[in-house]
Each structure stands twice: as C-alpha cells, then as structure tokens.
Amino acid sequence: MGKYPAEFLKIKMPLIELIDISKSYDGETVLDEFNLKIKENEFITLLGPSGCGKTTTLRILGGFVTPDTGKVIYQGKDITNLAPNKRPLNTVFQKYALFPNMNIAENIAFGLKISGKSKEYIDDKIKYALKLVNLNGYEKRSVDSLSGGQQQRIAIARAIVNEPKVLLLDEPLGALDLKLRQEMQYELIRLKKELGITFLYVTHDQEEALTMSDKVVVMNQGYIQQMGTPEQIYNEPENAFVADFIGDSNIIDGVMMEDRVVKICNHIFPCIDEGFGRNKPVDVVIRPEDIIIGKPGEGTIDGVVTSNVFIGVHYEMCIQAGGFEWLAQNTTSYPVGTHVSMRVVPDNIQIMNKPQSEDEEAMALDE
Amino acid sequence: MNKKQLFSGPFLAFILCGTLVPLGVIAFYGLTDRSGAFTVDNILSIATPEHAEALLLSLGLALISTVICLLLAFPLGLILKDSKLGQKGFMVFIFILPMWMNFLLRTMAWQVLLEKNGVINNVLGAIGLPALEIINTPAAVVLGMVYDYLPFMILPIYNALIKIDKNVIEAAYDLGANYRQVLSKVIIPLSLPGIVSGVTMVFVPSLTTFAVSNILGGGKVNLIGNIIEQEFTTSFNWNLGAGLSLVMMIFIIISMALIEKFDRNGEGNLI
Ligand SMILES: Nc1ncnc2c1ncn2[C@@H]1O[C@H](COP(=O)(O)OP(=O)(O)O)[C@@H](O)[C@H]1O
Numbered sequence A: 001m002g003k004y005p006a007e008f009l010k011i012k013m014p015l016i017e018l019i020d021i022s023k024s025y026d027g028e029t030v031l032d033e034f035n036l037k038i039k040e041n042e043f044i045t046l047l048g049p050s051g052c053g054k055t056t057t058l059r060i061l062g063g064f065v066t067p068d069t070g071k072v073i074y075q076g077k078d079i080t081n082l083a084p085n086k087r088p089l090n091t092v093f094q095k096y097a098l099f100p101n102m103n104i105a106e107n108i109a110f111g112l113k114i115s116g117k118s119k120e121y122i123d124d125k126i127k128y129a130l131k132l133v134n135l136n137g138y139e140k141r142s143v144d145s146l147s148g149g150q151q152q153r154i155a156i157a158r159a160i161v162n163e164p165k166v167l168l169l170d171e172p173l174g175a176l177d178l179k180l181r182q183e184m185q186y187e188l189i190r191l192k193k194e195l196g197i198t199f200l201y202v203t204h205d206q207e208e209a210l211t212m213s214d215k216v217v218v219m220n221q222g223y224i225q226q227m228g229t230p231e232q233i234y235n236e237p238e239n240a241f242v243a244d245f246i247g248d249s250n251i252i253d254g255v256m257m258e259d260r261v262v263k264i265c266n267h268i269f270p271c272i273d274e275g276f277g278r279n280k281p282v283d284v285v286i287r288p289e290d291i292i293i294g295k296p297g298e299g300t301i302d303g304v305v306t307s308n309v310f311i312g313v314h315y316e317m318c319i320q321a322g323g324f325e326w327l328a329q330n331t332t333s334y335p336v337g338t339h340v341s342m343r344v345v346p347d348n349i350q351i352m353n354k355p356q357s358e359d360e361e362a363m364a365l366d367e
Numbered sequence B: 001m002n003k004k005q006l007f008s009g010p011f012l013a014f015i016l017c018g019t020l021v022p023l024g025v026i027a028f029y030g031l032t033d034r035s036g037a038f039t040v041d042n043i044l045s046i047a048t049p050e051h052a053e054a055l056l057l058s059l060g061l062a063l064i065s066t067v068i069c070l071l072l073a074f075p076l077g078l079i080l081k082d083s084k085l086g087q088k089g090f091m092v093f094i095f096i097l098p099m100w101m102n103f104l105l106r107t108m109a110w111q112v113l114l115e116k117n118g119v120i121n122n123v124l125g126a127i128g129l130p131a132l133e134i135i136n137t138p139a140a141v142v143l144g145m146v147y148d149y150l151p152f153m154i155l156p157i158y159n160a161l162i163k164i165d166k167n168v169i170e171a172a173y174d175l176g177a178n179y180r181q182v183l184s185k186v187i188i189p190l191s192l193p194g195i196v197s198g199v200t201m202v203f204v205p206s207l208t209t210f211a212v213s214n215i216l217g218g219g220k221v222n223l224i225g226n227i228i229e230q231e232f233t234t235s236f237n238w239n240l241g242a243g244l245s246l247v248m249m250i251f252i253i254i255s256m257a258l259i260e261k262f263d264r265n266g267e268g269n270l271i
C-alpha cells in the first residue's frame, strides 16, 4: 500500500460502493446481493421497470432504509448505519417534497440554516441557485403558486446549495409533460457540468437514461442486468431483458450455425459474432431501424407488410416473414400488403446466449 | 328564489333561531336591569373582587388544562403516527373512546376515585403510601378537565400529523436536520392547524365549565362558570348571569384571536 502515492489510490477508489446489499420486505426480496461502484463526477443512472428496486437502492444510499445485509461505503468509510442527516448526499425526491410552510427562499435556505451559514452567504446562495434553475426572483413565492416543473427545479436548487458530493435524483422528471421533461433533461446535464458533482439518477424511462448518463445500470427484480455506457447498452444488450427494455427491438430465436453465421427463420444471415460454437440456439436482437427494406428477392428474406403507422420522422411497419412478425422502421412508407424483402448489415445483428432455465443450470452443475 | 337559496333556507332558520335570537336575548338581559332599563352594571360587575377572582381562576385552570392536554396529545400523536402497528386507527379509537361516554358520568367516576375514602386512597393505603388529598381542590378540577377534554385535543392533532407528507419529513433529514429541528421547523408548523383546533376545543369548554368544578371541586373551587350558573339557578338574577356570559364571550373571542395569531397559515378559521 505504502508504495503508491495517495493521489493514485484516490483515483482508484470509487466514491461510493454498494457491497452485497440485500433487502427484503415481508419475505419478498427487493434487492439481492446488489453491487455497485460509483466513481466521482459520474452521471450514473439506475434504469428499470417500476418495482425493480431503484427507489430502495436510493433510499439505502440516503440512509432511509437499512439493508438486511451488505455495506454502503463512502470514500472508503462504512456508512451503512449513519443517520440520513449526517450523510454528505442530498436527495431530490420523486414528488418534490418541498416544505409547504415555507416560501421558496426559505425552502432553499433550509439546509444552509441547519449547517449554520451566515445570512449573507445564504442570501448569495439563494440568488445563485435560483439563477441556476432559471427561476430568478421567485424568493418570496409560495410553494403552492408554482407549477410542477418549477417545484421540481426548486427541489433541485434546495439540494445543490448544500454542495453535496453526490446528488440522488429519484425520477425527478416523472411527473412532467414531454416537452418540459426534455427541457429539464438538458438543464440537468448543464447543471451537472457546471457543478461538477456526482449524479445518481433513477428513471424507468430508457430514452431519458440513454440521453443523460455516462453510465447506465439496467435493473430488473433487484438484479443488475447490465451496466455500461448508453451506447453499449443500446448496441450490445447482454440479454433479452435489456434488449427488450431498451428501445423497440426484434428478439428472434436463432441458431448459430458457425462463427459469423446465424440462421433466423430458416434463412442464413451473416453476422460478426464468434465463439458460440456450432448449431447453438441463441437469441438474436435486431433493432427496427436496422432493417433495410427492398424489393422482393433483393434481400435475405421476403415478407408482406401487415401494418403501417406513421410515428413522426419515420413509418413503423410490421412485416410477416418466415413465421415471425418483424418490426421495422423506415422513412419510406410501404403500404399494407406490399411484398418486400429485408436484409440487415452484419454489424447490426446482436447475438445473445439464451437465458438458461434453472433446470438446465442444475444439469450443467451435475456434469 | 333559485334552488341553492331554497336549500340554504333551513340553515338560515337555524342560524336565526339557534344563534342570533339567543344571542340577542342574552345581550338584552345582560344590558338591562330587572326593571328592563338599560345599564352596563351587569357587565362591569366582572370587576368585583369575587367575580374577577373567579374569572382569573377559570383562565388559569383552563390554561393549565390546555397545556397539559397539548403536552400529552402531541407526543401521543407523534407516536401513533410513526407506529408500525397496522391498527393505528384502532389505537386512536381507544384514546377517543371516553368521548362517547356521558360526560357527567366520567366526571363523577373521578369523584369516586379521588374521594378521601375513595378507590385510589384505599389502594395507596393498602400499599402503605400516604393518601392523596386532591379532591375539592383546583388540582382535581384540572385533572377532570384534562380527562374530559383530552380526546378533543388528540383527534385534530393526530389528523393533522398523519396528513404530513412523509417525503417532506425525509427531505428535512436529508438536508441535515436532526430530530429536534425536524420537529420544530417542519412537523410542528405543519400540524399547527390541528393544534389550534385542539387548543380551542379544550380551552373554551374548560374556561366555561361549571359541571367539572361542581363535581370535583365540591363547591370550594368557584369558577366563573359556577357563578353564572348560580345567578341563573339560585339567585335568579338573569340579568347579571347574562351580563357575565357576555363578558365570557368577549374573553373567548380575545383568546381565539390570540391563538389565531400563532397560526401563520390561518387555516384554523375559528372566528
Ligand atoms: N416500505 C416498504 N414496505 C414493503 N414493500 C416495499 C417497501 N418499499 C418498497 N417495497 C417493495 O419493494 C419493491 C421495489 O420497490 P421500489 O424500490 O420502490 O421500486 P422502484 O423504485 O424501482 O419502482 C416493490 O415491489 C415495492 O412494493
């Protein structure tokens, strides 16, 4: 240990570490040996369907829930049992949770007053924070008089004036309409850059997660399904759940004939994956926008358009081919009933191992 | 006349017969003498030593009872609110159950308990402790008031407490507040409407009661309520009784206005 300069160790050490965290409610497991490392200055997003344990994870970090087992490490110190008010983190709650008995300035000043800052400092901070969230001059307004989006921004302002090392955000944009949500996404990214603090963000909206994050953690039923950059998560889903959850995709049964050759719906598609062995059943993921539509006979497989909906910018079509209904997107419209062909660039075919059933797993262990 | 006005008819009639007319009658009696001539003597008689003393004692005991009720009800409300018991509603029900028993009966039960040779002193004597001598003292009257009116404090406070958003409390902790700060900056301010209702509902009946002081004071604790009662039932001086009642009303209005001032949100709407 002594050999390495302190700086080096500091860089190596994650800011926060969740180690083997398990939590169950009434015998129902919510988190199962959950492990996560958060680096300083990272924008990391927990993404998963409702009820998968995202809020619970955040509440364990905030100190509002004690895990059944496991540890929460902050800068190398175990803070598992530290009270919420002693933690160097601040939370932006899903439902804003502003203090209704205080005006906007008093709300923002709450944490600063508690920590005994001077009046001038507090006034400066309030001004600064309101400017940061584009609500100049709202000091004297009551909480009731603000719209949802404005309340959300005040909740963010109230958290960041305390200069937390980490900001925990629990679906902060969940209650906003689409346009405001997109605006706020950019605001948050800007804030993150300006403040240089670590964001742990929770959402069930995959688009939001992919737009904003440095790193996305896809969760399901208390387990991490995949962790990676937005590009990795989108382009190389590791299993059918991730592929299905992230964007629209075709998940098709296939057989890996040999390296770089996969058979789907009895048609041979060239791909780039290797090392699956011969005649191995696999799941194949193809994004709808990666399907290239042409005249019959021009592509790898022929089919008939069975539905066609304009969804803005492009058309979303279902194409019946080889006993499977393919979802395809194209800027050109092919009316229902049109005979077409489809092909896919090898790069855009993603091969995944089929999830093993428990029986198969048990058998594999017996051998 | 439209439908809405038609429906409001019975209420207007009630307000007229149940509130305005009796008030007018009391005002008439209070501001006249036996011959029916106008006078303010009945009102001013509050300043006589006997009446002033009774009024001060009433204010004092009502204040003490209200404070005790508040000190009991608020922590109880907090405990009930945070308790993980699935039976929260049932617990509250238990605490307010006495409200549904006859008020006189409850008070008389305390008389039996507190008497010189009553249940409590028998028990104390049996285990060798000195006897409790509070019957017919102001302490017994306060005890009776607290017992009788506590449910009226618990209910509004509990209702106000459970309405506080849990996230708001967590947000306060999250921003670094300790329990005391959460209590003083968030929970108490947000439960103020309930506190104001509770204080009103305990203070007003405590201030005007004569039954509790009759039963537990044994004629030795003379509250303003007792004096007014005696003017009506014993001395048959309705004018004086009505005059003192008017003074009491003014005191209650002033007290409420003072309480209201503490309620920044002004949600109490008591006057
Ligand atoms: N306090 C609690 N008591 C009982 N069950 C809970 C509690 N908190 C969360 N759960 C359960 O844990 C699961 C995960 O909840 P949560 O972490 O809120 O999910 P998410 O935020 O991903 O939607 C859900 O099934 C939920 O019902």
Ligand SMILES: [Mg+2]
Residues within 6 Å of the ligand: A051, A054, A055
């Ligand atoms: Mg949640």
